[in-house]
Amino acid sequence: MNARITPEGSLEVLSRYEVSLLKDKSKKGLYDIFRQCALAVLNCGNESDDCKAIMERYKEFDIKLVNQPRGIKLELTNAPASAFVDGEMIKGIKEHLFSALRDIVHAKSVLAKSAELNLDSSSGITNVIFHQLRNAQFFTAGALPNIVVCWGGHSISRQEYDFTKKVGHELGLRGLNICTGCGPGAMKGPMKGATIAHAKQRIHNGRYIGxxxxxxxxxxxxxPIVNELTILPDIEKRLEAFVRIGHGIIVFPGGVGTAEEILYLLGVLLHPANKKLPFPVFFVGSKENASYFKMIDTFIGGALGEEAQKRYKIIIDDPIRVAKEIKKGIDEVAHYRRVHRDAYYFNWLLKIDPLFQQPFQPTHENMANLQLHRDQPVHLLAANLRRAFSGIVAGNVKDEGVRRVEKFGPFEIHGDKTILDPLEGLLESFIKENRMKLPGKVYTPSYRIIN
Known part of the structure; x- marks a missing residue:
């Protein structure tokens, strides 16, 4: 499809400098990154987790900015036809498209050039995330804590997907809002369940944050259920955004991406400064998933110890209990923040080590040099394990990572045998259960464990 569209959402005007950035096809410009994000948004509903294949399929796709005296328009060429109905772009997709434009422009033209927001410091990175979320209008002053972050895999069975909807439904009946990674599978299910529950409770301002x-x-x-979308500059800032705005976290079954999120969360919570900080975390699944979470729990116990296992609770086959317990945990979060005079909408008190914040580039050299040994504080070991999973995710589905693995072979992972053995066992289980790629696709490992 070819089309010209006007803004839908929170961005209507751009400066001449911002327009020039979006037209710039060099590495200093924003054209390439905006084209990639725009294509992803327009490809909604066409399930594929192969970035490289998507980019090659739509290699003729182009997007141009048309600056006008009364605002801006986007000119699309060879866009996915599924984004249109009777020649008109679907409204939700249009909102997502301009959200992507808003966030990419804001990150480049404002945040990257501000001397106040120092990206070399921990507090500076947190401030960058705060400004990005505020610009996306994510904060509501005075609103009580009610955001549940739901993590889980995009490649899950129909039975697992239906279970995530049941949990989302129970959360929605209790007036809780949903925040996920915005994709399919366990990211879509809770939102879908919550929309029905919100309709039953006549909640007209339900939030489905991606x-x-x-x-x-x-x-x-x-x-398509996401009604508030934001795009952070990298995975580390994305993960921090989750734990800063979320008031509790539910983890559904998933693959290496979910394992990365779990290790990030536990590593942050294991920091000594966060020992007394309330943060409800639940690992949740149907009775068919009991063995999955036993496997995850065993891996965490072996890699990070009992203290890490104390930071979460496993609940099997009981959506109502999940909703009741996380609601109770969020009430404790609200009380703690009142007492300590912290904002409801952004968790400033949470201490995050810089190792969790600095962007990790999954090159073969960086993956081989990961410090996967026990001679370090447990929260830093969690940070390095998180990076290992992040690299595998990149090699599985991210365009740049896939191309690196195709060119130079699998990433090599070195470390202590007591860490690598359970890591290898966990990864092999993910492969056997088809949690690495969408169903129907043969998975070729992007990694090699060097024991």
């Missing part, structure tokens, strides 16, 4: 980043968005195109 948080993504340029490297993953093509593999996990925003699902």
């Amino acid at each position: 948080i993504s980043e340029p490297g993953i968005i093509a593999a996990e195109s925003p699902n």
Whole structure:
């Protein structure tokens, strides 16, 4: 499809400098990253987690900015036809498209040039995330804590997907809002369940928040239920955004991306400064998933110890209990923040080590040099394990990572045998259960464990 569209959402005007950035096809410009994110948004509903294949399929796709005296328009050429109905772009997709434009422009033209927001410091990175979320209008002053972050795999069975909907339904009946990675599978299910529950409760301002980043968005195109979308500059800022705005976290079954999220979360919560900070975390699944979470729990116990296992609770086959317990945990979060005078809408008190914040480039050299040994604080070991999973995710589905593996072979992972053995066992289980790629696709490992 070819089309010209006007803004829908929170962006209507751009400066001449911003327009020039969006037209610039060099590495200093924003054209390439915006084209990639725009294609991901427009590809909504066409399930594929192969960024490279998507980019090659739509290699003739183009997007141009048309600047006008009364605002802006986007000119699309050879866009996915599924984004249109009777020649008109679907409204939700149009909103997502301009959300992507808003966030990419804001990150480049404002945040990257501000001396106040120092990206070399931990507090500076947190401030960048705050400004990005505020610009996306994510904050509502005075609103009580009610955001549940739901993590889980995009490649899950129909039975697992239906279970995530049941949990989302129970959350919605209790007036809770949903935040996910915005893609399909366990990211879509809770939102779908919550929309029905909100309708039953006559809640007309339900929030279905999606948080993504340029490297993953093509593999996990925003699902159509998302009504608030933001794109953070990289995976580390995306993960921090989740834990800063979320008041509790539910983890459904998933693959290496979900394992990365779990290790990030536990590593942050294991920091000594966060020992007394309330943060409800639940690993949740149907009775068919009991063995999956036993496997995850065993891996965490072996890699990070009992203290890490104390930071979450496993609940099997009981959506009502999940909703009741996370609601109770969020009430404790609200009380703690009142007492300590912290904002409801952004968790400033949470301490995050810089190792979790600095962007990790999954090159073969960086993956081989990961510090996967026990001679370090447990929260830093979690940070390095998180990076290992992040590299495998890149090799599985991210365009740049896939191309690196095709060119130079699998990433090599080195470390202590006591860490690598359970890591290898977990990864092999993910492969056997088809959690690495969408069903119907043969998975070729992007990694090699060097024991």
